[in-house]
Amino acid sequence: MSEHAVPMRSPYFTRGTLAVLAVAVVGISVYLGRMTFGLQTFTNLNDQWPWGIWIALDVATGIALAAGGFTSAALVHIFGRERYHSLVRPALVTAMLGYTFAVIGLLADLGRWYNVWHPILPSMWQGNSVLFEVGMCVMIYSGVLYIEFVPIVVERFKGRVDLPGVLRALNRPIEGLLRLAEATLSRFISVFIIAGVTLSCLHQSSLGTLMVIAPTKMSALWFTPVMPALFLMSAIAVGFPMIIFESLISSRSFRMAPEMNLLSRVGRIATFTLGFYAVAKVVDLTIREAWPLAFAGGSQAIMFWVEMIVGILVPLAMFASPRVRSNPRGLFVAATLTVAGVAINRLNVFLVAYRPPFSDRSYFPTFYEMLLTAGLIATLVLIYRAIVMIFPVIAAPHGTADDRSAAENDRRAA
Amino acid sequence: MSLRRRDFLKLTAAGPVAFAAAATLPTSAHASPAPDNAFDDAYGVLVDTTFCIGCRKCEWGCNEANDVPRRARTEFDDKSVTTVHRRPDATAYTVVNQIAAPPETPQPVYAKVQCMHCNHPACASACIVGALRKQPEGPVTYDAWKCIGCRYCMVACPFQIPGYEYAKALQPRVMKCGFCAERIIKEGRKPACVENCPNEALTFGRRRELRSLAHQKAVASPGRYLDHLYGETEVGGTSWLYLTGVDFARADLPPLGSRPVPELTEKIQHGVFKNFVPPLALFGLLGLVMASQHSGENGGK
Numbered sequence: 001m002s003e004h005a006v007p008m009r010s011p012y013f014t015r016g017t018l019a020v021l022a023v024a025v026v027g028i029s030v031y032l033g034r035m036t037f038g039l040q041t042f043t044n045l046n047d048q049w050p051w052g053i054w055i056a057l058d059v060a061t062g063i064a065l066a067a068g069g070f071t072s073a074a075l076v077h078i079f080g081r082e083r084y085h086s087l088v089r090p091a092l093v094t095a096m097l098g099y100t101f102a103v104i105g106l107l108a109d110l111g112r113w114y115n116v117w118h119p120i121l122p123s124m125w126q127g128n129s130v131l132f133e134v135g136m137c138v139m140i141y142s143g144v145l146y147i148e149f150v151p152i153v154v155e156r157f158k159g160r161v162d163l164p165g166v167l168r169a170l171n172r173p174i175e176g177l178l179r180l181a182e183a184t185l186s187r188f189i190s191v192f193i194i195a196g197v198t199l200s201c202l203h204q205s206s207l208g209t210l211m212v213i214a215p216t217k218m219s220a221l222w223f224t225p226v227m228p229a230l231f232l233m234s235a236i237a238v239g240f241p242m243i244i245f246e247s248l249i250s251s252r253s254f255r256m257a258p259e260m261n262l263l264s265r266v267g268r269i270a271t272f273t274l275g276f277y278a279v280a281k282v283v284d285l286t287i288r289e290a291w292p293l294a295f296a297g298g299s300q301a302i303m304f305w306v307e308m309i310v311g312i313l314v315p316l317a318m319f320a321s322p323r324v325r326s327n328p329r330g331l332f333v334a335a336t337l338t339v340a341g342v343a344i345n346r347l348n349v350f351l352v353a354y355r356p357p358f359s360d361r362s363y364f365p366t367f368y369e370m371l372l373t374a375g376l377i378a379t380l381v382l383i384y385r386a387i388v389m390i391f392p393v394i395a396a397p398h399g400t401a402d403d404r405s406a407a408e409n410d411r412r413a414a
Numbered sequence: 415m416s417l418r419r420r421d422f423l424k425l426t427a428a429g430p431v432a433f434a435a436a437a438t439l440p441t442s443a444h445a446s447p448a449p450d451n452a453f454d455d456a457y458g459v460l461v462d463t464t465f466c467i468g469c470r471k472c473e474w475g476c477n478e479a480n481d482v483p484r485r486a487r488t489e490f491d492d493k494s495v496t497t498v499h500r501r502p503d504a505t506a507y508t509v510v511n512q513i514a515a516p517p518e519t520p521q522p523v524y525a526k527v528q529c530m531h532c533n534h535p536a537c538a539s540a541c542i543v544g545a546l547r548k549q550p551e552g553p554v555t556y557d558a559w560k561c562i563g564c565r566y567c568m569v570a571c572p573f574q575i576p577g578y579e580y581a582k583a584l585q586p587r588v589m590k591c592g593f594c595a596e597r598i599i600k601e602g603r604k605p606a607c608v609e610n611c612p613n614e615a616l617t618f619g620r621r622r623e624l625r626s627l628a629h630q631k632a633v634a635s636p637g638r639y640l641d642h643l644y645g646e647t648e649v650g651g652t653s654w655l656y657l658t659g660v661d662f663a664r665a666d667l668p669p670l671g672s673r674p675v676p677e678l679t680e681k682i683q684h685g686v687f688k689n690f691v692p693p694l695a696l697f698g699l700l701g702l703v704m705a706s707q708h709s710g711e712n713g714g715k
């Protein structure tokens with residue numbers, strides 16, 4: 001239950017945080033460099049390879065990995081599985097930051113990033129464009145995620161707004177605003193939750209429709225008209241492992257006992273969601289008779305098998321084993337592999353499967369492209385850490401950090 | 415146990431919309447041939463590679479007529495570059511390549527490459543803001559001021575035509591032949607490349623007339639041409655048409671089916687969004703599930 005969620009107490013800067021900060025600083029510098037000097041200086045993109053890892057990883061993978069937000073919301077709020085309540089908030093914050101950073105990453109890739117708002121103008125609506133739908137859904141869903149975050153802000157600050165000095169005059173209005181937000185949201189929050197799940201289903205699948213527009217340029221190992229369905233299934237499949245992955249890292253970072261009881265159950269769910277995805281992929285490849293390509297050798301075949309074995313079959317087998325599920329390390333490895341598997345799938349669909357008809361080179365990202373991607377992830381991690389230390393996001397298990405932090409909180413509130 | 419499993423089934427199937435839409439689609443993008451002559455009364459160009467002498471005068475005319483980096487006239491006198499395979503890019507909307515030479519053919523064969531001005535352009539279907547558009551008169555034009563620079567058009571084009579000004583930090587443009595749209599529609603002139611061609615390798619006219627001209631040519635000179643008017647049916651038809659005596663693939667004209675390239679994505683999009691019914695249905699369904707689960711207490715966290 002949410003009353004167990006408390007702000008984490010720990011020094012913000014540790015050796016690990018500082019390392020992450022270094023990566024973030026380098027990445028942000030590259031980001032500013034790209035914005036100042038253009039794409040040519042920093043990327044290996046060209047007329048043959050218009051899209052690179054900023055689209056495949058920062059945007060497509062980023063959004064897929066943020067799927068925990070809607071799968072957990074659906075599980076708890078729509079399907080009424082209250083037991084998993086404590087997973088919703090961390091997943092919500094991940095999704096909120098994941099979408100925010102997917103957009104920040106997208107801006108680096110857009111040639112005219114300052115026109116990114118154009119699709120909002122009805123005069124430029126383009127109903128045939130898959131990208132238009134993805135863009136609109138992502139925009140609205142990001143808004144929904146921020147709205148879903150408001151109750152956490154209210155919970156943290158209601159009755160505690162205490163600005164110092166000249167700002168004191170603002171205390172009452174802000175307090176009033178928080179109460180108003182609470183009153184309004186408590187009435188409509190379920191609408192936002194359902195809207196969030198609906199929007200997620202739409203754009204998670206539409207991300208898979210993107211490359212369907214290039215049938216002649218795509219390897220049949222990945223090109224299929226049901227790509228949208230596969231993308232949605234893989235997003236659902238990776239949602240829960242992503243929650244496990246983060247929860248285990250958080251509990252380690254904040255020195256709490258991992259919530260193994262709950263996480264093993266989540267691992268069980270992952271067995272089904274990942275299993276469905278695996279079956280769907282195999283059936284699709286079989287119906288389209290694409291298997292011979294998998295044995296044809298070459299980089300595409302290799303990447304296909306890496307995705308299938310390392311990213312799907314191994315973690316599936318691990319999640320299916322109760323012994324692995326009850327062991328934090330086993331669970332962590334399985335979750336990490338699933339996350340990596342979806343990242344590899346997105347790389348495969350957007351880059352490896354893509355073969356321009358007239359190409360004299362292949363695409364490999366520059367060091368800068370990789371640094372920018374790493375920097376965005378690092379910045380996200382830093383902000384996540386700050387948020388869970390300020391707001392009640394993570395539930396502390398009974399008798400450990402919970403009591404201490406709660407006591408701490410009360411002391412500060414008093 | 416089994417109850418829980420069923421719920422996850424429900425959850426996993428939360429995208430019935432996408433599934434249903436995808437399932438009813440044809441599995442192949444090239445199902446049955448359907449020549450589309452919707453733009454037959456619009457403008458087009460017939461490229462007869464057997465008349466092309468590789469003089470690059472079309473390239474020169476194009477360079478003068480368009481907003482691309484200006485090149486000295488004399489640069490276009492260098493015919494040796496035609497033997498290196500070139501592609502149109504951000505500095506040249508069209509290039510001429512040598513695609514065959516003696517002894518294989520009695521004379522060198524050249525082909526001009528540029529945007530095909532598809533009847534159902536994948537680039538325009540992809541474009542998020544409608545910056546690329548098929549004009550009723552035939553040209554596929556580009557509005558730079560709308561463009562956000564996502565380069566999805568480049569991913570989509572089956573002919574790999576659009577180039578991009580990657581070097582510019584501000585106002586980079588998608589660069590491709592615009593069929594001299596202003597010039598042919600407003601001024602009633604021929605495109606610059608056609609005007610500059612000294613040898614009737616390029617014929618400008620209504621697509622319908624060009625099609626019959628091509629077939630007349632084929633009948634009049636048997637053996638001169640392959641029995642195929644490229645662009646007549648490819649990807650649903652293109653405004654630019656090609657006649658050649660050698661394999662089209664060598665002229666940078668890839669083998670393509672007759673279905674429009676963006677047909678599948680458009681079907682999926684319109685299937686999923688049919689009058690917004692599927693999304694609303696999903697919304698309603700989830701709402702019902704939610705209500706049945708929490709009959710009584712509600713209100714978020």
Ligand code: SF4
Pocket residue numbers: 529530531532535536537538554570571572573574575576590
């Ligand atoms: S050839 Fe390519 S750029 Fe030209 S209209 Fe067709 S899809 Fe668009």
Ligand code: SF4
Pocket residue numbers: 540541542543544545546560561562563564565566567568588
């Ligand atoms: S790069 Fe510009 S023209 Fe091309 S799809 Fe994106 S917005 Fe449209």
